[in-house]
Amino acid sequence: MSGAILSCLLAAASAAAQQGRVEELFSERASSSILLVYDGRRIEAGVERILLSALERAYADLVRDFGSGPVEKVVVVVYGERDFRAATHAPSWANGVFDGRVRVPARGITGVTPELLSVLRHEMTHSFVHFRSKGRAPTWLHEGLAQLEEGKTAAPFASALAGAYAQHGTFSLPALEGGFMGFSAPQARSGYAVSLAAAEMLRDTRGFGALAHFLDRLGEGGGVEEAMSEELRADYPRLESDLADWLKRHRR
Ligand SMILES: [Zn+2]
Incomplete structure (x- = not known):
């Protein structure tokens, strides 16, 4: 993967319960779709306006892809680095967390x-994924779509993933339905790589609209493989063999 930093994980909602004291001192700035909560001591005066407008642009891009955004404002909390670790208990490889609110550190x-x-x-x-699936999306889909929206592609590690599949006969995608929070940095790197490749393959072969319908189906309470077969014409074995074929075509 490019860069040493892995953006994020999905923390358990219980992390949110540990918030509060730190944020009492924070400032707020809102637009129609976003509430920015920030440590005013860590952000130079005026930057919060630039930050909010960058967030608005990102939100508009996501609405274009997903068709709609969350009903409630997206809350984005910006902490000092040490407060971020203390408040979220994020592993050292994570530089952002989503637990219902977006939480990022800033030096x-x-x-x-x-x-x-x-x-x-x-x-x-x-x-967006959380909202559409009502919290029922598997982590591999969350992390795959989040990286796609960053503009990443799996092409640089397609060869390595194809090689691992040839050796083991599986990508172990079902094992990536749960959170990555307990992963070591190498485990996280490989989990994020497979997740990105799966989401990119599905976007290319089924279309983003089908992925959005898949999220809706999960939100209606369908199981992952049930929703997959209805919206993506696949179960896990089919998805993995489609992914192996796609990787062969995209390695460079
Ligand atoms: Zn993430």
Whole structure:
């Protein structure tokens, strides 16, 4: 994967319960679709306006892909680095968390860098996926779509993934339905890579609209494989063999 940093994970909702004290001192700024909650001591005056408008642009891009956004405002909380670790208990490889709210660390923000923008796009995608699936989307789909919306592609590691499949005969996608939070950094890297490849293959072969319908079906309470067979013409074995074929065509 490009870069040393992995954006995010899905933390358990219980992490949210540990919030509160730190955020009492935070400032807020809202638009029609986003509530930005930030540590004013960590952000230079005026940057919160730039941040909010970057978030609005990301939100509009996501609405174009997903067809609609969450009914409630997306809450984005920006912490100082140490407060972020203390408040979320995120593993060291994660630089953002979604647990119902988007939570990102910042070491003194003086502007919106491309890296920060990718993290925000990634985390905001989680809120769209969470909303459409009513919290029932498998983690591989969450992380795959979040990376796609960052603009990433699986092409750089298609060869390595195809090789691993040839060796083991599986991508172990069903094992990536649950959270990645307990993963070591290498496990997380490989989990994110497979997730991105699966989502990219599905977008290319079934279309983003079919993925959105898949999320809706999950939100109606359908099981993952049931919804998959109805909306994506696949069960896990079929999805994995389609992925292996797709990787062969996309390695470089
Ligand atoms: Zn993520």
